[in-house]
Amino acid sequence: MAGLATPASVGLIPVKFIGGLLAIGGGLALGREGPSVQMGATAANTIGRLLRLGPADCRSLLAAGAGAGLATAFNAPGAGAIFVLEELVGKFEARTACSALGASVSAILVARALLGGDPDFVVADSPMVISVSTQVLFLLTGLAVGLLSVVYNRTVLATLRLAERMNASVEIRAAAIGAIGGLIVWLTPRLAGGGDWITQSAINGTLIWTALPGLYALRLVFGSISYAAATPGGLFAPMLALGALAGLGCGDLAHVLAPTLAGRTTPFVVVGMAAMFAGAVRAPLTGIILVTEMTNTPSLLLPLLSGSFAAMFVADGMGEAPIYEALRTRAASEKR
Template identity: 90%
Template sequence: MLGSLSAFIASWMVRRLAPLASGSGIPHVEAVLAGLTPSASVGLIPVKFIGGLLAIGGGLALGREGPSVQMGATAASTIGRLLRLGPVDCRSLLAAGAGAGLATAFNAPAAGAIFVLEELVGRFEARTACSALGASVSAILVSRALQGGHPDFVVADSPMVISVSAQLLFLLTGLAVGLLSVLYNRTILVTLRLAERINVGVEIRAAIIGAFGGLIVWLTPHLAGGGDWITQSAIDGTLVWTALPMLYVLRLVFGSVSYAAATPGGLFAPMVALGALAGLGCGDLAHVLSPTLAARTTPFVVVGMAAMFAGAVRAPLTGIILVTEMTNTPSLLLPLLSGSFAAMFVADAMGEAPIYQALRVRAAGEKR
């Protein structure tokens, strides 16, 4: 009941007060930086904040990073307008605010800056790079002063030494996760299309999905939200391998349905959780085939997280740096590069568009 009511209120707030607050918000930020649409008003921030708390707190499988990115971008854009800065400065400030939002959400300052250049802007700009780095560092200093500087996920016995001969296993892991990243993108888009065909109001649809989320919270509370518990359990290797396929399908469907509720919420954390599950499955299989080369599953989980991001978002540098900062595993750089390359190769070969690009094109088509 509470999950249904929370989703209903969040959806109502979005539709009535700030329609741009729906979903992740990252496609909208990209459209603003591309000059395709104006930036959102400051009224989006409280709707995104409260709506995100209600949706994620109510049990929907959504991440915190999308709202953080859009709120950061909107706040920075508002400051630029109040200071009467020029269009170029306002654009750099907006991008920097978005990067600071991502950096704070994952306690990952370098990833926040790289995300701006690789995904939001799509090219290196000295002004934007400087602004993004400054904003990310400033945001992290404040965040760590309030919450501490521990990484999001704990990896035991780090650093890890990976033999050169084991790189083939990580390459194969990236290929497998690349296929799953294509499945992830297509599931999100298909679910959105199916949800639109349901002849009910947006708030009623959100309430129905919220009731489903509330049921999952009641039965298995660890499966709700962004999926941090799932990711940490995969890193620790405490999940039974026979349960991985069912758990993966459940989170995939639940996450896609949650995003179709049109409430504030992001895709990063759920995507990373799915990558962790896929990586654990690949690690278990590799250990059976070659116990010597694949003595531990943890490296495969970390590679799966980055590979899922690389295949779905098509921003490999951001994914590699983000996962490295979240897990504090710089020793896995070469496996991360191998897995991310393979995942991107598969997604590109299958002609799959990056998820945020697909969502942006879809949103533009709805406005016509």
């Protein structure tokens, strides 16, 4: 999309499909949205080339296909369309917006016909009434998660640099990381993979607060080294799991400091997910809509806005580049 590379050929699709299936199915802490986005973008761009469309139309189709891949991965059509405009294009373009909406809607219709339309995470049906006075707690949660998002970005980039400096081939490096993943799967299978079980447990409030720091550290390191293995996989799902853990920790702390205001911990978990996304990716609208669709919690819109704003405030104030911008800059420097 930035013009720094030629769009991949259709041969990328089976590589990402099989590679992602093996890597994610094998237990590495990677998100399914990574291969889905890349397969969707490649398929859409290939269709544009087969129809002999112009460069502008192919570019719009490539972005729309990427959004459809994200929408399908998380059953979130709104987030798929907004992701295209906010993250990939960076501005509103009528042609791209129309393509993104059409691709996301059609992709979701097919996916729901095959898999059903239930949201990824189950949140209790009891109404969550958030008073104005509790917004300060969500602002504080956003500030804390924003700091953790900076730590997350720097850990991912530092792990990639460390992997490059190792005097070993990519195959040996991947095998070593796979062995670590296999050990985690063997000892604690629920802590491996993209992190859906962790996120759902945080939403349910079934994780013991004393275990949260250890779980967070394990997932942070395991997610970073999984990404350094250079196998197909994304960052979104592991990032949301970290945000859920951070949000649960903030909710538990809020109960200690302000028990009359805190209420349930579930809203803090949901806000933590969106705040982590906003701070790390710097795409707050995508994060808010994505988390809302994944948890079916439209009543938490104001807390999500507060937490995302605070997280972005911290990340921008610390001068931290968005993770995908940093990865793109790193890839460009490697080519030079």
